[in-house]
Amino acid sequence: MTHDVWDGDDEAEAGRLVPLYILVNGRTSPRNTSLDLATQVIALPADQSRLELEYREILQQCNGWISIAEIGAYLHRPLTITKVMVDVLHEQGFLDIGSPAQEKIADRWLLETVLAGLQRI
Template identity: 90%
Template sequence: MTYDVWDGDDEAEAGRLVPLYILVNGRTSPRNSNLDLATQVIALPADTTRLELEYREIVSRCATWISIAEIGAYLHRPLTITKVMVDVLVEQGFLDIGSPAQQKIADRRLLETVLAGLQRL
């Protein structure tokens, strides 16, 4: 296992190092037990300026549906921590969980046409 260690040479990076357990308030698992690595999430319209940089990175990656495993891979974060961070963002209303197939179809006429077709069968 490798650890990120600041050796004091790069002052710009020094301000961005936040231990991961601080970001998740020491939590080791998500409160939502339905979250797994394949769970799809998407960002909701919200002001993210008050979030820590690490949380803003997650929200920005979720402009379209993306799995928790993909988020962890893109951001080079441990998957357990990524899952807890996603859970925190869901609780705070920055992310929504589901899948692209669960998006609502807003065209009522289309649904009525499909229903009429099924009734004719």
């Protein structure tokens, strides 16, 4: 008796034992409607030992700010599934969403120095 293995619609996923749609419980879109492919994410410190390998691979890519599109490209995953998996990780507290430009700079001296330098130009 032969067992067919779902290949994820492309050769990069051939041999997978668990289809990606099972990892996201059949969801086809993220619950967080503000997520898009340009959304920047970063991994938060958390125990990843209970996560599926596919989720841990995403977190390994997120040591610094990275877009959802970049994650999908690096891991050769469909972008729709990548976006849903990022949403799941965010819901579970493994990822922070935003962008590096949204980080607050608390160093007023640095900002004043930059402003002074620009005014001299």
